Amino acid sequence: MMKSAPDPEEKNHLLTVAAEAAGARLDKYLTDALAGKLEAGAAPSRARLRQLILEGHVALEAPGAGAKPVAEPARRVKEGECWRVTLPAPVDAEPQGQDIPLEILYEDADLIVVMKPAGLVVHPAPGNPDMTLVNALVAHCGASLSGIGGERRPGIVHRLDKETSGLMVVAKTDRAHKGLAAQFAAHGRDGKLARAYTALVWGVPAPKRGTIDANIARSSHNRMKMAALKPRVDEEGDDITSGRIAITHYTVKAEYAGGLVSRVECRLETGRTHQIRVHMTAIGHPLLGDPTYGTGMKSRKAKLSVNAQTALARLDRQALHAHHLGFEHPVTGAKMSFDAELPADMVALVEALEG
Numbered sequence: 001m002m003k004s005a006p007d008p009e010e011k012n013h014l015l016t017v018a019a020e021a022a023g024a025r026l027d028k029y030l031t032d033a034l035a036g037k038l039e040a041g042a043a044p045s046r047a048r049l050r051q052l053i054l055e056g057h058v059a060l061e062a063p064g065a066g067a068k069p070v071a072e073p074a075r076r077v078k079e080g081e082c083w084r085v086t087l088p089a090p091v092d093a094e095p096q097g098q099d100i101p102l103e104i105l106y107e108d109a110d111l112i113v114v115m116k117p118a119g120l121v122v123h124p125a126p127g128n129p130d131m132t133l134v135n136a137l138v139a140h141c142g143a144s145l146s147g148i149g150g151e152r153r154p155g156i157v158h159r160l161d162k163e164t165s166g167l168m169v170v171a172k173t174d175r176a177h178k179g180l181a182a183q184f185a186a187h188g189r190d191g192k193l194a195r196a197y198t199a200l201v202w203g204v205p206a207p208k209r210g211t212i213d214a215n216i217a218r219s220s221h222n223r224m225k226m227a228a229l230k231p232r233v234d235e236e237g238d239d240i241t242s243g244r245i246a247i248t249h250y251t252v253k254a255e256y257a258g259g260l261v262s263r264v265e266c267r268l269e270t271g272r273t274h275q276i277r278v279h280m281t282a283i284g285h286p287l288l289g290d291p292t293y294g295t296g297m298k299s300r301k302a303k304l305s306v307n308a309q310t311a312l313a314r315l316d317r318q319a320l321h322a323h324h325l326g327f328e329h330p331v332t333g334a335k336m337s338f339d340a341e342l343p344a345d346m347v348a349l350v351e352a353l354e355g
Contacts, residue, residue, distance in 0.1 A: 011087045013037065014061070017077045027053060027073040030085060044087065045178065049073075057086040095124050095153065097139030098131060105338050109144065110176035110331045111169055112137070112154075115340050118165040118317050123156055137170060145172050157181045158271060165343045166197065166322025171330070179330020187270050194326035197266045197276055198253075198342060200319035200349065201285040202300055204262045208252035212279040216272045217243030225292055226274045228282035246272045248279040256353035260303055261288065263350070277318060288349070290318035304353070311352035315345050 015033045024032075027050045034043040044052065050073045052058060059067035061082035077083070103115040114133070121128040124135070137154040138145070145153060155171030157180040171177035183193045214228040221227075229243045247269035254263040262285075266276045277293045280286060286294035289312060301309060326337040342350070 013085045013087070015083045015085065017079055017081045017083070019079045021077065022079040023076050025073065026058070026070070026075045026077055026083075029077045030058065030083065034085065044174070049085075052085070052087070057088065059084045059086075095132070095134045095138055096130070097142070098135040099139055100131065100133075100136035102136050102140055104140075105167070105340070106336070110173050111171050111180070111329070112141065113167065113169050113325070113336075113338055116160055116164075116166060116168050116322075118163050118343065118345070121162045122159045122168075128162075133168070133170075141172055155180070157184045160322055161274065161277075161318070161320075163317035164320045164322065165346075166320075167325040167338055167340050168322070169325060169327060169336075173331075176330045180327065183327055183330070184271065187268065189269070192328040194324065194337075195268050195322065196324035197268075198321045198323045198346070199264045199266055199276060199280060200288045200346065200353075201262055201264050201280050202260070202288060202294070202297055203285050204255055204259050205250060205252055205264065205280075205283060205285050210250060212246075212248045212250065212283060214246060214279060214282055215243035216246040216275060216278055226272070226278045228278050244270075244272055246270045246275050246279065248276060250280070256350070257304055257308065260300055261353055276320060288312060288319040289315045292318075294318065305355065307355055308349070308352040311349040315349050317345075319346055319349065321346055 013034065015030065015037070017029065021029055021033070027046055030049045030053075031043070031046040034049075037043075049058075053073045054071050056069040056071060059069045061067050061084055067084050100120075103117070104112060105115060106113040114137075116122070116133055121132045122134065124130060124132050134154055134156065141154065155174075155177030157171060157177065158168065160166055160168060169180060171180050183190070186193065188194055216226050217229055219225040219227040228246075232242075249267045249269065251265045252262050253265050256262065264280070264285075266280075268275060272278075274293070277287055277290055281290075281293040286297070288294065301312065304312070321340070321342055323342070324337075324339050326335070328334070329336055
């Protein structure tokens, strides 16, 4: 039987266990060894190596017997053992490319910054299997996507709700994905990441500058909604509040229609589902147009001018826009900063409120 030719992009690496590494788990040893051998940021993650071990891409070179695949990530390595690791060529991701227009603010070999419009879902999911930002990026980036988790796919490190517009950065390479993911996990506490959103909310928060610190979890009344939880302490005074920690810093930037509406800038210290929408609602100032958290505002809507009511109806979404994004380039270390003007639908609403 004729053996198929190896994929030209497939890469083999031979690693010999040194004395100081003896006794380590196979997946841990390979992670550290490849990180020291390959270009910075290009080595597979430990999770990826576990997957490769289980798929038979890691073999022990036995003298005179050739290479024997070992599908045991927890196996302990011994001094002098020689391990062959085959890194397969990236395969095409399951989401297929689709010709969807993209507004690109920046792109290089490692990442791309785009302006996501309202109405575009970020990632395929039940109910939205295609026509997403990921489908658009697969089509646009093509072969420049390199092996994130072994697939040619864009590395999504943060998301925006379907009806929220604004700036997003997406990784094109595995090393960029790792670096960006670490920055978003830190949520700016390491000084690398900065995110700011513009929200139009009902009323004027008091004080006009403040911090909302309230855990967020699934609503016990409606599993499709999130809820801000009230703090709970036990008999010894220890915090036993459930949910996930969520912190939003806000600043009132402008007031409209005699204080019926205000323009607020929100900066996130954490990144929870619907965080801004839930937190602003929790302090009594839900976002205009929010169909989930902004209901019950008919009396306030009635006080707006006819033009403002018309503009709000045309908005047909929550008035939220991710207008600023700053981060450290995960490969070059350069400081990156991007700003995006309000989209036309929010501009029209602001102008109507000012009229």
